[in-house]
Amino acid sequence: MGAEDTSRRRFLQAAGGTLGAAWIALHWPQVVEAAAHAHEAATGSVDHAFKLLTPPQARDVEAIASQIVPSGATPGAREAGVVYFIDHVHGGVFARNATSFVGGLAAFQDEFAKSHPGAGLFADVDASTQISHLKAVDTTPFFGRMRFLTVLGLLSLPSYGGNENKAGWKVVGFVDRHVWEPPFGHYDAGYPGFEPYAKERQS
């Protein structure tokens, strides 16, 4: 397959195959390159090796993330691999925050151990205990950071290490395509057109 065939195939994948041939013919030169790199960034294999977090840290991070976005009828933080995202970005795009994140996590674990003697890790206790503990700490900067990272791990491009199999995008109904045509949603389908106003107000 030639380079142009490859990029055309990628474009059609990114566009979702919804477009007419005439539209593609008109816009082809402008969109093919952008569509190709968008498609690449949205795919790629997931790396399940931890670079920063120790196994107990990873278990707690995943447990916290799973309470922020729980699993259910749609995927949660666990299915989206948020813990891998949180691990990987602290060696990448958020490397400058790695020390403060690990410090915040250690303080969280210390606090949990103090308030739940003998219970083991946060990840070891039952869901209702986890939830009541998080309610007690959900105004702390560390929890705020965990919420931030959980949402990003759920919904960022899979190339950052989370949003595995685009699980997060399934939750929020976001579809990974490059080009759309109207109607975009339920309410604009069948819109009759803008009805002008009588000139009553103009002075």
Added chain:
Amino acid sequence: MSTRTFKPGETVDFVVVGSGAAGGVMARELSQAGFEVLVLEQGPRFTAADFKHDELDTWFNNALLNDPETSPQSFRKTAQDRAARVRDFPSLWYARMVGGSSNHFTANYWRFHEVDFKERSLLGAIPGTSFADWPIDYAELEPYYTKVEWDVGVSGLAGASPFDPPRSKPYPMPPLPVKSSGVLLERGARKLGLHPFPAPMAIASQPYRGRPACAHCGFCIGFGCEMRAKSSTLYTMLPEAEATGRCEVRSESYVFRVNTDDRGRVTGVTYFDEDRREHFQGARAVVLSANGAETARLLLMSANARFPDGLANSSGLVGRNLMFNTYAEVNAIFERELNEYKSVQVTRIVHDFYDSEPKRGFYGGGGFDARIGPNPIAWSLFAPPPERAWGAEFKSLLEALPRAMIVASHGTSLPLESNRVDLDPELKDAWGLPAMRVTYRDHPDDLAMGRFLQDRGVEVMQAAGAQQVWKAPLGESPGSPHLLGTCRMGNDPKTSVVDRYHRTHDIPNLFLCDGSSFVTSGRGQPTMTIQALAFRAADHIARFARGGDI
């Protein structure tokens, strides 16, 4: 004709500092008028293929903005407070790249109304503020608004709004296709007797002047356009300037001083290149279009023995009267899917509350629009109310995102001398230059107007049949992408920095043209007026140059 490259040591007719909304227009107009123009831009030059659908990098890693690590800012509410360094996201945000913030803007292109230029006369003084009339009026600017619409490229429907000021020509392109959020805003607003209308947007709704139409990809607000459909100066004004053979756009050129001679005239500018080597560039005249934050900072950084308080600052007003446009949001969720992640942000707006009404009990006016904001990440982080910020309730909101929209309101900010940009006495950037210090506290009337518009937004969403409606918290502004008023225009050198032609009162061959020239804030979408001012200023500056009056 090929792009011009000026030789080292060559003195040009004009140096334009900044290549954004105003700088791009200035470059195109002055070079087409026959002058040699060197544009110096602090950021890199990207192409359409460099812009990615990457919300993390764009919104949460400052991919297009100043990096707060290398270009820090500090912020405080009042002069009595100690300014704290701003982390993660800048207080004053603008794209650091060729084309500036015209790349990442939302592209709402509202003309000012006639009232915007003369509110002080109509409403009277507002104690404790610098509320003033503009030295120009709408009629004088109207031909240049039309020029923006046709030369830069704006989609819209002339005559659709009963509140629109007079216009000499229709829009060159029809409005973009309505989205579900626009239909719902229109439905609710019409039920309440309001007059929603198609939003004017600087985005091509059909192929225009060699650019393709919008592909409705949805990555618009905060992103660069990889279709070249957004009418950024990167795609419109700058290539046309370069095509004259008289204009060079020199990227990664960070101007940190405007130089003056013994006579008090500008001789050129000094800048760092990408390797942080220092260069002097001579010019017969200099135009600063670096934005309402950077223009003021550059003037203050250029202080010398002759101008100890900074250039063009005999009034003491350089950096003062910073205005943001008060912004507020209402969230709504409907029964069926809107899918607001598709297409441009805004397709319908409401201007029924544009004028200030004394009977409201406070000064202010504004408009609101239907949108969603950046999504899916930013909506998920910021839209949920505190009691639904995590857990099962949060998850159910995330699942409702396809059915969600926002009513965003945009209003006036009163000019206050205490709101300002100046130089932080301690904090430095990575080049060793003083960091920008921001002092800002909204006037109580600005917040009252924001709350008023929010309440109207709630009513409209309820009238449209929303299942859930809630207001986003509205507090004092920590910052803004609207950077206005810091070198205000006026006839009196004691109370303004530039004259009605954007020439500084103090230095005859130094001109300032960007959001800094604003006297009042308008109602929230300043770029259209910034560009109209730039077209008008360029006409006059070219006239002065031809007449030997610079």
